[in-house]
Amino acid sequence: MRNDTTSPISAHVEMAERFAAHNYAPLPVVIAEGDGAWVTDVTGRRYLDCLAGYSAMNFGHRHPRIVAAAREQLERLTLISRAFHHDQFGPFCAELVDLTRTAGFAGDTMVLPMNTGAEAVETALKVARKWGYERKGVPDGRASVIVASGNFHGRTLTIVSFSDDPDAHDHFGPYTPGFRRVPYGDAAAIEAAIDETTVAVLLEPIQGEAGVIVPPRGYLAEVRRLCTERGVLLLADEIQSGLGRTGTTFACELEGVVPDLLILGKALGGGILPVSAVVGDASVLGVLRPGQHGSTFGGNPLACAVGRAVVDLLRDGTYQARARELGVILHARLRELVGRGLREVRGVGLWAGIDVDPTLGSGRDVCAALADRGVLAKDTHGSTIRLSPPLVVERADLEWAVDQLADVLATARRRGLSAASLSNH
Ligand SMILES: *Cc1c(COP(=O)(O)O)cnc(C)c1O
Numbered sequence: 161m162r163n164d165t166t167s168p169i170s171a172h173v174e175m176a177e178r179f180a181a182h183n184y185a186p187l188p189v190v191i192a193e194g195d196g197a198w199v200t201d202v203t204g205r206r207y208l209d210c211l212a213g214y215s216a217m218n219f220g221h222r223h224p225r226i227v228a229a230a231r232e233q234l235e236r237l238t239l240i241s242r243a244f245h246h247d248q249f250g251p252f253c254a255e256l257v258d259l260t261r262t263a264g265f266a267g268d269t270m271v272l273p274m275n276t277g278a279e280a281v282e283t284a285l286k287v288a289r290k291w292g293y294e295r296k297g298v299p300d301g302r303a304s305v306i307v308a309s310g311n312f313h314g315r316t317l318t319i320v321s322f323s324d325d326p327d328a329h330d331h332f333g334p335y336t337p338g339f340r341r342v343p344y345g346d347a348a349a350i351e352a353a354i355d356e357t358t359v360a361v362l363l364e365p366i367q368g369e370a371g372v373i374v375p376p377r378g379y380l381a382e383v384r385r386l387c388t389e390r391g392v393l394l395l396a397d398e399i400q401s402g403l404g405r406t407g408t409t410f411a412c413e414l415e416g417v418v419p420d421l422l423i424l425g426k427a428l429g430g431g432i433l434p435v436s437a438v439v440g441d442a443s444v445l446g447v448l449r450p451g452q453h454g455s456t457f458g459g460n461p462l463a464c465a466v467g468r469a470v471v472d473l474l475r476d477g478t479y480q481a482r483a484r485e486l487g488v489i490l491h492a493r494l495r496e497l498v499g500r501g502l503r504e505v506r507g508v509g510l511w512a513g514i515d516v517d518p519t520l521g522s523g524r525d526v527c528a529a530l531a532d533r534g535v536l537a538k539d540t541h542g543s544t545i546r547l548s549p550p551l552v553v554e555r556a557d558l559e560w561a562v563d564q565l566a567d568v569l570a571t572a573r574r575r576g577l578s579a580a581s582l583s584n585h
Contacts, residue, residue, distance in 0.1 A: 194221025233465035248464035268442035273459035277425030278314025280436035292359030312369030372513025407484030407509035501569025
């Protein structure tokens, strides 16, 4: 990467390192503008954004229809609190419910809007516990929730309590009890873990942070069957997998599964502000009565206006189709690199987890070399990189990004990754 100490890039990086907590280790790229799938740094250099804010930017940077909705709302009303109604709230909830109809939600479906993804996961867990005590008859204080190994559901104390990632988990105790972790992708393990205290199974239909892990075919459908049979709620965390990424509106649709609670976030905020939501039937979400849960900012007018624009973009299936069609191209191109620097390629739609041959270097080394070539991507664990470009990416740009990856891997195989990273300069 560029290490010239007098560059505007190093000035920004140094300021961030001096004054901001080091809870991330960003690549030394300083972005100033974004447009669609492309961003521009403080020196005017352009990059194709193949991370897309961990799928928060599914519709690209500054999508004109989302920006227009936000602008219009900024001129009218931004916050009033849930103490009163406002004119964006009902329409947002109704339109989001309508979007879930395509995924099989029927009956009295309702929405509980929150802000961040972690808050929505916490909301779903609170609802599941309350449902367990009030509807299922679990003795008070004994509810348990089954979660999967390799899970990522956010960063709150309760959520990190059941993470098996040592970085996310360690030294943040004492931990919230009431969670049982079983191997991901193993429905029999869930069946064995269910007992009379089990109120819910919480899963990502495809695990994002773990490296875009797609479970075996039939897994979700089998978990759905088990949950129904044993009277346990299925909570689907679609914060990263939902809203078009996999080529369907929700990843659960890939197996025709309707969860009891659908947890949304990231792209729901249109890349403008945090908007999350829990969607579920009145028989479950209805356990919350006034005063029992809330958020000052959840469901605010600006968030609802932006969320309505996002829902509207997803209505006719155009973006889902793009993710599906471009995803076929992306995966075909990536599979050609297996044995040529990649060990494995996983994923669905415009979402890929790739394992780089660890003898070539770390995922971060590859991401640094990609950034040198104008492609932004993010490593997750070790040698795994996640690719999740905005759904608005052009086919030629997507293929160009894979060309850059192929070039980085080819150079690394000849001369090592440090050479691959420097070869552009
Ligand atoms: C990002 C993410 C979260 C947490 O969302 P935040 O908005 O960062 O709190 C939860 N679950 C999944 C699957 C995610 O990808």
